[in-house]
Amino acid sequence: MNIQEYISSGIVESYVLGLASNEERLEFEQVCATNAELRQAREAFEISLEQHALANAVPVPAELKQKIWNQINPGIEGATVVSIQADKKQQPLAPVRSISFSKLLAAASVILLVGSTLLNFYFYNQYKLSVAKLDELIASNQQMAISNTATQAKLQQYEIALNIIKDTNMAVVAMKGQPIAPQSATTVYWNKQTKDVYLLVNGLPQPAAGKQYQLWAIVDGVPVDAGMLNMNETNGLVKMKNIPKAQAFAITLENAGGSKTPTMPIYVVGKT
Amino acid sequence: MAFETQSQEPSFHKPPTRLSNTVTYNEQELVLLLKAKDQQSFSYLYDNYSGALYSIVLQVVADKELASDVLQEVFVNIWRKIESYDPDKGRLFTWMLNVARNLAIDMVRSKGYQNSQKNQSLPEGDYFDKTGSATQQSVDNIGLKKIVGKLKEEHRVLIDLAYFKGYTHEEIAKIESLPLGTVKTRIRNALIQLRDYIK
Numbered sequence: 001m002n003i004q005e006y007i008s009s010g011i012v013e014s015y016v017l018g019l020a021s022n023e024e025r026l027e028f029e030q031v032c033a034t035n036a037e038l039r040q041a042r043e044a045f046e047i048s049l050e051q052h053a054l055a056n057a058v059p060v061p062a063e064l065k066q067k068i069w070n071q072i073n074p075g076i077e078g079a080t081v082v083s084i085q086a087d088k089k090q091q092p093l094a095p096v097r098s099i100s101f102s103k104l105l106a107a108a109s110v111i112l113l114v115g116s117t118l119l120n121f122y123f124y125n126q127y128k129l130s131v132a133k134l135d136e137l138i139a140s141n142q143q144m145a146i147s148n149t150a151t152q153a154k155l156q157q158y159e160i161a162l163n164i165i166k167d168t169n170m171a172v173v174a175m176k177g178q179p180i181a182p183q184s185a186t187t188v189y190w191n192k193q194t195k196d197v198y199l200l201v202n203g204l205p206q207p208a209a210g211k212q213y214q215l216w217a218i219v220d221g222v223p224v225d226a227g228m229l230n231m232n233e234t235n236g237l238v239k240m241k242n243i244p245k246a247q248a249f250a251i252t253l254e255n256a257g258g259s260k261t262p263t264m265p266i267y268v269v270g271k272t
Numbered sequence: 273m274a275f276e277t278q279s280q281e282p283s284f285h286k287p288p289t290r291l292s293n294t295v296t297y298n299e300q301e302l303v304l305l306l307k308a309k310d311q312q313s314f315s316y317l318y319d320n321y322s323g324a325l326y327s328i329v330l331q332v333v334a335d336k337e338l339a340s341d342v343l344q345e346v347f348v349n350i351w352r353k354i355e356s357y358d359p360d361k362g363r364l365f366t367w368m369l370n371v372a373r374n375l376a377i378d379m380v381r382s383k384g385y386q387n388s389q390k391n392q393s394l395p396e397g398d399y400f401d402k403t404g405s406a407t408q409q410s411v412d413n414i415g416l417k418k419i420v421g422k423l424k425e426e427h428r429v430l431i432d433l434a435y436f437k438g439y440t441h442e443e444i445a446k447i448e449s450l451p452l453g454t455v456k457t458r459i460r461n462a463l464i465q466l467r468d469y470i471k
Contacts, residue, residue, distance in 0.1 A: 054324045
């Protein structure tokens, strides 16, 4: 294509004024990249267009620059491009708005205050009730914890006793009440391997003050001390002294602390 | 642009002083500073070009208040989108001119504007007609519009539709019931005449 023809076809003006189609635009830019003559023609038109526009400039509203500046740089007030007249238009408006707004704000505050005070009373009463209830709950919870601990301890005790009785090495010696206390009965659990002796009180009369039951192992006809029985611990199995050998077990009521040999009648007795 | 920068002193390295109002930038350094978001260069740009761009906007959006809103948008766009300006494709002013024209046309085509125009056409009477025509006259008397007024009717209508109303050649062909080729030829011829008028 003849470049002169192209230049004078109106494409330059069409391109610069933004009226060229996409195709025309791309073609124009391509030719421009390589053709200085076309570039010069374009620049010449651009310059005359610019000068024409500058010569026909219309005065711009004074506050516009500040508005633009505020939009570009929100938050930075009155930075470098401030024009002093900028605020003139807004000033008379501001107080009117702020008065009505503050009145509204005051009304809202009063309503909020009254509402909040009423709510405070209500919530305070609720709070007091809750605290009382909470105290109750804490107390009853503590009570339960205590009784739970006791139950656990007892359960543990029974488990231990059960395990002792379950042992297959355990010999059971049932001891029957003698004429002095025919209703009495006790049981000795005697581990043949470890020779440990446990006493279970099935029933014994409450001893008089200063008196205590004493267990005896009868070894070859001779009574050997097998330990004292504390009546406070008769709920389960009571561990007595280790007895390696015995033909029978018997219990007498002795002075507290026990005797070396039995001095009183036998309450219960049983053969191994 | 090239010959302009060559003819000037390489003043780019000395920082422009704020105190003096006579600071000038050549286009190349102005673009560089704008792309670096330099506030002073933007202020300079506004001071030197807002009037020219306002006139462009007014030729599309006749209402002064709306036009000033558009102009605000134009400068905000220039500030934010200066990165997309490519000096190889034309001068800075040409780019700004097209930003202004496009935003102005967008405004005229927006629903809000269309509705407001409808509402304004409802009231009748002398008052509105007089002010309406007065505004119209003043707009016809500025910038390119004044020159377009010198064109033949058949050219003037097409430039008005294409340049000031933003219709594509195809749309204009439909509106005017003309062959697309005729629309293109007439617009090209009209543009050549315009070029000669503003020289």
